[in-house]
Structures are given as C-alpha cells and as structure tokens.
Amino acid sequence: MSDAARNYYFATALPPPPHAPLAGEVRADVCIVGGGIAGLSAALHLVERGFTVALLEAKHLGFGGSGRSGGQTIFGYASGQEKLKKVVGDADARKMWDVALEGMQLQQQLIARHGIDCDYVAGHMHVGVKPRHDAELAAEVETLHEEYGYSTVRTVSHEELRTLIASDRYTTGLYDSASGHLNPYKYTLGLGAAAARAGVRIFENSWVTKLDVARDADGEHVAHAANGTVRARHLLVAGGALLGRLVPELARKLMAVGTYIASTEVLGERRAASLITNDAAVADINWVLDYFRRTPDHRLLFGGRVSYSGLDPFDSSRIMRGRIVRVFPQLADVKIDYAWGGFVDITPNRAPHFGRLAPNAYFLQGFSGHGMVITGIAGKLVAEAISGTAERFDVFARIPHRDFPGGALFRRPALVLAMLWFRLKDLL
Ligand SMILES: Cc1cc2nc3c(=O)[nH]c(=O)nc-3n(C[C@H](O)[C@H](O)[C@H](O)COP(=O)(O)OP(=O)(O)OC[C@H]3O[C@@H](n4cnc5c(N)ncnc54)[C@H](O)[C@@H]3O)c2cc1C
Numbered sequence: 001m002s003d004a005a006r007n008y009y010f011a012t013a014l015p016p017p018p019h020a021p022l023a024g025e026v027r028a029d030v031c032i033v034g035g036g037i038a039g040l041s042a043a044l045h046l047v048e049r050g051f052t053v054a055l056l057e058a059k060h061l062g063f064g065g066s067g068r069s070g071g072q073t074i075f076g077y078a079s080g081q082e083k084l085k086k087v088v089g090d091a092d093a094r095k096m097w098d099v100a101l102e103g104m105q106l107q108q109q110l111i112a113r114h115g116i117d118c119d120y121v122a123g124h125m126h127v128g129v130k131p132r133h134d135a136e137l138a139a140e141v142e143t144l145h146e147e148y149g150y151s152t153v154r155t156v157s158h159e160e161l162r163t164l165i166a167s168d169r170y171t172t173g174l175y176d177s178a179s180g181h182l183n184p185y186k187y188t189l190g191l192g193a194a195a196a197r198a199g200v201r202i203f204e205n206s207w208v209t210k211l212d213v214a215r216d217a218d219g220e221h222v223a224h225a226a227n228g229t230v231r232a233r234h235l236l237v238a239g240g241a242l243l244g245r246l247v248p249e250l251a252r253k254l255m256a257v258g259t260y261i262a263s264t265e266v267l268g269e270r271r272a273a274s275l276i277t278n279d280a281a282v283a284d285i286n287w288v289l290d291y292f293r294r295t296p297d298h299r300l301l302f303g304g305r306v307s308y309s310g311l312d313p314f315d316s317s318r319i320m321r322g323r324i325v326r327v328f329p330q331l332a333d334v335k336i337d338y339a340w341g342g343f344v345d346i347t348p349n350r351a352p353h354f355g356r357l358a359p360n361a362y363f364l365q366g367f368s369g370h371g372m373v374i375t376g377i378a379g380k381l382v383a384e385a386i387s388g389t390a391e392r393f394d395v396f397a398r399i400p401h402r403d404f405p406g407g408a409l410f411r412r413p414a415l416v417l418a419m420l421w422f423r424l425k426d427l428l
Helices: 008-012 037-048 081-088 090-113 130-147 158-164 184-197 269-275 313-327 374-386 392-397 407-427
Strands: 023-035 053-055 121-127 153-156 171-179 201-203 210-212 219-226 229-237 253-265 281-284 290-294 299-308 338-346 353-358 361-365
Touching: 008 338, 023 037, 023 121, 023 201, 023 219, 037 053, 037 184, 037 361, 053 229, 053 338, 090 184, 090 374, 090 392, 121 130, 130 153, 130 171, 130 201, 130 229, 153 158, 171 281, 184 201, 210 253, 210 338, 229 374, 269 290, 290 313, 299 313, 313 338, 353 392, 361 374, 374 392
Parallel strands: 023 053, 023 229, 053 201, 121 281, 229 361
Antiparallel strands: 121 171, 153 171, 210 219, 219 229, 253 299, 253 338, 281 290, 290 299, 353 361
C-alpha cells in the first residue's frame, strides 16, 4: 500500500496544489531546506519581513513529521522544564518557557490570520497509568501554577477522569485548556499556501543532495538538487529526522526514532464521543507513551510504540490494534483503516537543537517528538535572527548538546539498550 493510502491525513485531505521541482539556477535572499512546519513558518515570517525565499522539499510539503504527527499541540518541551533548568540554568529555561507559550499563541494567530482549516480543538490531558504518576502530575500542576503562573492547567481526579475517558487504565490526569489538537497535515499545507501566496518560491520533489555552506558572512550558500541549484546569502536547514547524513555535524546530534499511529474505522458520533467525552487529546506519561484523540469524522486516532531498529509498516496495524484494545477493550471489534509511521528527531537530552553551521547558515532540529507548537515559533526566531535580532534564537543556540553516544556505528545498538531501560522503567 502506498504511503498516501496508509496515512489518514494524506488519504483524507483535499489534494494540495503541487509545486514544480527546482530546475535551473534560482537566487534568493534565503534558501530553506525542508517543507515541514519549521521550514514553512520560517519562510512565511521571512517573506513578511521583505526577504525573498526559496524553499526546497525532498518529496511534498508535510512529508515528514509535520504530516504524520498525532497533532497534539502541547505546552512546553519534550525535555520538561526541570531538565532544561539543569541544562541551561534557570534564566534561560524561563526564557525558553516564555517562547513556548508565545508559540501556542502564534499557532492560534497563524490559523486565524491565514484562515487555515485544520480542525483545531482545545483541551489536552496528560494521564497517569500507575500510582507514582499521580504525585508527578500533582507536582507538575503545582509548579506550573506557582513558578510559571500557568493557570490553564488543573488536576483531574480519578473519579472525574473515569467520566472523561472510557477506560480503566488511567489513575489521575492533568488537564490543560490552552493545549489541544489539530490535523497537522492540514496545518502544514495551510502554512504552505500562506507562504506561497506571500511570495515564497516552493519547490517539491527537490531533494537537496549537496550543500555548499559559505563559511564567511559575505559568502553565498549553494543548495544542489537533481536539476537545479539555489544560491542564497542565508540558509536554513530544517530537514528534521529525514535530513539523514546531508550535514554530518547535525546527524551526530540526532537519533531518528520510528513511531506509529493508527486510525480506526469511522465509529459514529455516539461511539467516538463515548471514548473521550470532552474531546480532548490524551497522552499518558510513560516514556514509551500512548497518545490518542478523536477525529472530526468520528474515528479514534491512536499513536504509540517506538522502534529503534527502523519502521515496520506491515505489522504496525496489528500491533497498534493491540495497544488500542489494551486501553479500550470495548473496541475489540473495530477495524483499523489506516496505520502509518514516521520518524521523530530525538536529541540525547530531548531539548531542541538550534544553531548555526556558519555565520549566515542556521538549522532547526531535535524537536524530540514534541514539535507541533515549537516548530512554528522556531521559524519565527530564525526570521528574527536573519533580520538582525538574534537574542531569542541564541538562547536556544546556547543549549549544550552532546553527540549521540556510540558514534555513527554504535548509535543504534546504544539506543536499543537505552530503550530497553526506558521500557523497564515504564513497568515499575
Ligand atoms: C508519528 C509522529 C507523531 C508525532 N506526534 C506529535 C504530537 O502529537 N505532538 C507533537 O508536538 N509532536 C509530534 N510529533 C513531532 C512533530 O511532528 C515534529 O516535531 C514536527 O513535525 C517537526 O517538524 P519539522 O518541520 O522540523 O520537520 P518535518 O515535518 O519532518 O519536515 C522536514 C522536511 O524536510 C524534508 N527534507 C529532509 N531532508 C531534505 C533534503 N535533503 N532536501 C529537501 N528536503 C528535505 C523532509 O522531506 C520533510 O518534509 C510526531 C512525529 C511523528 C513522526
């Protein structure tokens, strides 16, 4: 089955207008590699500031995580604030928190300003699956209220949670009315349409196979694709987990981890609504987490399970079905209509990895499976930096990132071991 037929979002979206591949030599102020939310947001913010922009996408807009995601738009970072404080100190961690909050507002503004129809629904719950999670969730709510003044979160008791999710699996929860869920592919395409309308030149099926990065500030970067080149004074690399080894110094900081999502058949409004009565998105707080939500056409969309040994799309449907039934045994008779996989770009400390390859060559990566909100604001930070105000971008560029343990050869075995450890931790 083709990628387009397996992925619920690709199969159900209206076919977007295609963008022709790059042919010949194109000049622009900024060249962007990658047509996900990060690259498109940067493109949009840059063109609005008066730059000319050429964006190269290897396949089609939203081909990467941005068109495969669970669509859960959640506050904060994958690493969590406490970890960030240890890594960058209290002051920078606080600045990062403020950026993440602005990211949530920016997402709403982009949706409203550009009329993006992406099925946004407010409400998100983190839920516990074992007694020790209750204390963790309660402490998180307290910290968010007292340290960050983030008042949209509250704890959800076991009794209340039982009325919200039709499953015996969960203990207590953290509900956030400012987080939510959306169709990530439609959101990405909406950003792409807005960028194209504003004048960004988008080239699809234009895989960048070689990058000549100018090492000095006056130089010109050159991106090479099969039938053309883009020359630009500024460069942004936003290829996420699919960038591969194009830029070895970026590849060393990332592990591309395979993860899966399945969508049930249409359940009908009553049955779907009975599963999550408040229509919030839900994620448990295990390291190898389950996350799920309803769709506007009344399916259950359920993600989880990671694979460090590569994606296995053929049996993902059966495995995901098992995970769905573990949460909702009442869905044992339900068919899986779609099951697809994608890669998340994980850093060792799970903090985002932004920086420069050279004075005018920027990169954004390492969203670590928590990129729906941060990618958008990250694109804005790059636009600020290219326009001469790099203060906020540099808060992120200062985050220390180690190479992934094991080097190129042993990265995967090292990660499989780490994975076994995290699975074990989830069992305790
Ligand atoms: C299955 C799955 C579920 C997820 N669920 C959630 C969730 O619920 N909530 C959340 O916050 N986050 C989630 N994420 C993470 C989130 O989707 C990502 O962090 C985010 O979409 C990353 O956006 P991006 O623009 O950085 O990269 P991507 O969306 O991956 O875009 C990068 C693009 O660059 C292109 N590219 C790569 N190399 C080249 C090259 N050499 N030349 C040209 N183009 C190139 C790729 O084709 C791709 O389209 C999930 C991810 C996956 C895979």
